[in-house]
Amino acid sequence: MEVDFAKIIKTIGKFENETFIIVNFQFSIVNLIIMYRTHTCGELRAGNLNETVTLAGWVQKARDLGAMTFIDIRDRYGITQLVVDENSPEDVKRTASSLGREFVIQVTGRVVERSAKNPKMPTGDIEIAITGLTVLGAADTPPFTIEENSDGGDDLRMKYRYLDLRRPPLQRAMMLRHRMAQSVRRYLDGHGFLEIETPFLIKDTPEGARAFLVPSRMNGGEFYALPQSPQTFKQLLMVSGYDRYFQIVRCFRDEDLRADRQPEFTQIDCEMAFVEQEDVLEIFEGMAKYLFMETLGVDMSYKFPRITWHEAMERYGSDKPDIRFGMEFRNLTAKAKGSGFTVFDSAEYIGAIVAEGCAAYTRKQIDELTEFVKRPQVGAKGLVWIRMEQDGTVKSSIDKFFTPEQLASIAGECGAKAGDMIFIIAGDRKQSLSALGDLRLELGGRLGLRDKSVFKPLWVIDFPLLEWDEETKRFYAMHHPFTSPKTEDIPLFDTDPGNIRANAYDFVVNGVEIGGGSIRIHDSALQAKMFEVLGFTPESAESQFGFLMSAFRYGAPPHGGIAFGFDRFCSLFGGSDSIRDYIAFPKNNSGRDVMIDAPSPITDTQLAELQLRVVKLTMN
Ligand code: ASP
Numbered sequence: 001m002e003v004d005f006a007k008i009i010k011t012i013g014k015f016e017n018e019t020f021i022i023v024n025f026q027f028s029i030v031n032l033i034i035m036y037r038t039h040t041c042g043e044l045r046a047g048n049l050n051e052t053v054t055l056a057g058w059v060q061k062a063r064d065l066g067a068m069t070f071i072d073i074r075d076r077y078g079i080t081q082l083v084v085d086e087n088s089p090e091d092v093k094r095t096a097s098s099l100g101r102e103f104v105i106q107v108t109g110r111v112v113e114r115s116a117k118n119p120k121m122p123t124g125d126i127e128i129a130i131t132g133l134t135v136l137g138a139a140d141t142p143p144f145t146i147e148e149n150s151d152g153g154d155d156l157r158m159k160y161r162y163l164d165l166r167r168p169p170l171q172r173a174m175m176l177r178h179r180m181a182q183s184v185r186r187y188l189d190g191h192g193f194l195e196i197e198t199p200f201l202i203k204d205t206p207e208g209a210r211a212f213l214v215p216s217r218m219n220g221g222e223f224y225a226l227p228q229s230p231q232t233f234k235q236l237l238m239v240s241g242y243d244r245y246f247q248i249v250r251c252f253r254d255e256d257l258r259a260d261r262q263p264e265f266t267q268i269d270c271e272m273a274f275v276e277q278e279d280v281l282e283i284f285e286g287m288a289k290y291l292f293m294e295t296l297g298v299d300m301s302y303k304f305p306r307i308t309w310h311e312a313m314e315r316y317g318s319d320k321p322d323i324r325f326g327m328e329f330r331n332l333t334a335k336a337k338g339s340g341f342t343v344f345d346s347a348e349y350i351g352a353i354v355a356e357g358c359a360a361y362t363r364k365q366i367d368e369l370t371e372f373v374k375r376p377q378v379g380a381k382g383l384v385w386i387r388m389e390q391d392g393t394v395k396s397s398i399d400k401f402f403t404p405e406q407l408a409s410i411a412g413e414c415g416a417k418a419g420d421m422i423f424i425i426a427g428d429r430k431q432s433l434s435a436l437g438d439l440r441l442e443l444g445g446r447l448g449l450r451d452k453s454v455f456k457p458l459w460v461i462d463f464p465l466l467e468w469d470e471e472t473k474r475f476y477a478m479h480h481p482f483t484s485p486k487t488e489d490i491p492l493f494d495t496d497p498g499n500i501r502a503n504a505y506d507f508v509v510n511g512v513e514i515g516g517g518s519i520r521i522h523d524s525a526l527q528a529k530m531f532e533v534l535g536f537t538p539e540s541a542e543s544q545f546g547f548l549m550s551a552f553r554y555g556a557p558p559h560g561g562i563a564f565g566f567d568r569f570c571s572l573f574g575g576s577d578s579i580r581d582y583i584a585f586p587k588n589n590s591g592r593d594v595m596i597d598a599p600s601p602i603t604d605t606q607l608a609e610l611q612l613r614v615v616k617l618t619m620n
Pocket of ligand 1: 207228229230231270516517518561562563
């Protein structure tokens with residue numbers, strides 16, 4: 001592009017009241033920026049002394065000390081101190097005295113050295129002696145303080161989210177999210193992935209959650225579903241020949257909410273054709289490493305550990321183990337039975353963990369942990385302990401049933417040493433493993449072993465294909481119905497479907513599932529078999545997934561992919577447990593946006609257009 005400076009200067013000249021500057025003249029790209037400000041509020045340093053500058057931003061606070069008024073002006077780059085004194089122009093003094101918190105102002109003045117420097121502020125060496133002050137926007141008194149730590153409660157801050165978003169922690173979160181999204185795009189683009197958008201108004205695809213439905217006006221009585229993920233579309237793109245696809249995309253699931261769930265959330269959704277599991281893991285391990293390095297400067301130049309689902313359950317009682325610390329389970333099922341202690345004797349599983357150096361735990365601490373494991377969410381019947389005293393003696397809550405020698409032998413099996421405490425949970429296998437897993441995390445937390453600045457990623461592989469549900473007496477897809485079984489396990493479809501392993505994998509960091517995916521079925525006959533095991537009749541499979549099975553009949557390449565929970569990825573990097581802080585406008589725990597007040601009723605006219613009638617049902 002040729003740049004005609006004479007023309008630009010002429011254009012500038014036409015604007016009488018605004019000043020224009022030309023910045024960023026690089027590679028023939030010219031940006032014209034209205035000079036509301038020459039610098040940001042986080043920019044000025046001692047090196048700028050005596051310069052005349054213009055800043056624009058929000059009043060953080062104004063302190064009137066009589067002869068002098070200090071104003072802190074804030075934008076997303078930082079805070080700069082402004083000073084008005086007896087030498088300032090009269091109109092500046094007048095306007096300064098009328099300012100309230102969060103007024104938007106524009107100031108012009110000279111950068112001067114501060115007599116009392118503030119080493120805690122990047123701009124703390126200087127202040128601006130202002131000679132011009134314009135109010136660009138007045139502000140009502142905000143309902144809470146807009147500072148690093150606000151005095152506003154959660155509900156209030158959600159209602160005024162646009163004010164909360166002015167606070168530095170949220171601004172840091174948004175910037176982190178932005179940087180991560182740009183890194184994702186850079187990495188995937190660099191590896192030949194195409195960013196392709198897929199529709200939001202679709203037909204429901206079963207991914208385990210309830211879908212949000214949207215009535216169609218043009219097709220009265222019919223509904224679209226919002227995608228739980230672009231799963232079937234990305235598979236269709238593989239059939240269409242776009243062998244590397246990605247999208248940073250919104251997904252919608254109508255589920256009960258928790259800290260790390262939102263009804264709408266964002267995935268980094270990816271799919272590849274002509275790949276096996278190994279290819280997918282390699283590309284996306286690379287992406288994770290790239291993100292760690294680019295965003296946090298954390299070097300992860302080692303191969304991420306891999307663990308099978310089965311092993312993860314046996315060693316950590318979780319399919320998303322936190323491996324920042326050890327405390328792996330010891331299986332005592334064979335060893336601890338047969339001493340007349342019915343809890344053990346009747347148990348399907350007996351497992352232990354060793355809390356190193358915790359022999360001095362008090363009665364109160366043990367009671368707390370017992371209460372913890374007995375909570376309905378954890379579900380254990382009780383907690384057995386063995387204390388390894390420093391003097392070599394062994395004490396326990398099951399002294400009555402075991403001799404000191406037997407206890408010492410159990411301790412030996414657990415690898416416990418003097419000063420340690422052993423905790424044991426026994427009962428139903430699945431429940432005990434999971435309860436022991438919860439206890440392990442609780443102890444890890446109490447012992448300070450879950451440091452948020454330490455990152456321990458791993459792959460969990462070989463998930464079961466199917467999960468049996470006792471209540472409905474049927475199998476469900478553990479990942480989703482498009483996941484391929486391991487070839488060698490296909491014969492089990494007819495004999496033992498519960499034991500079929502899938503080519504499915506999760507990416508886990510610090511006990512959080514950050515991503516998950518699978519190699520897909522690309523054969524319509526195998527896909528039909530899968531639907532059959534999942535309880536679909538050929539007709540219902542055809543009516544729901546006819547489009548996919550039909551696509552598979554027109555030349556489907558082998559393919560597989562993965563999706564990362566982008567909000568979770570951001571909160572992990574930001575060191576927070578809540579994804580809400582990383583979403584600009586999240587919903588509250590009841591799925592409401594209290595700022596815009598949604599969901600909300602619609603008018604009778606709208607209902608009529610949609611051919612809908614609202615019937616209130618009493619739910620109990
Ligand atoms: N669609 C899957 C999900 O949302 C991810 C995948 O299999 O790629 O969990």
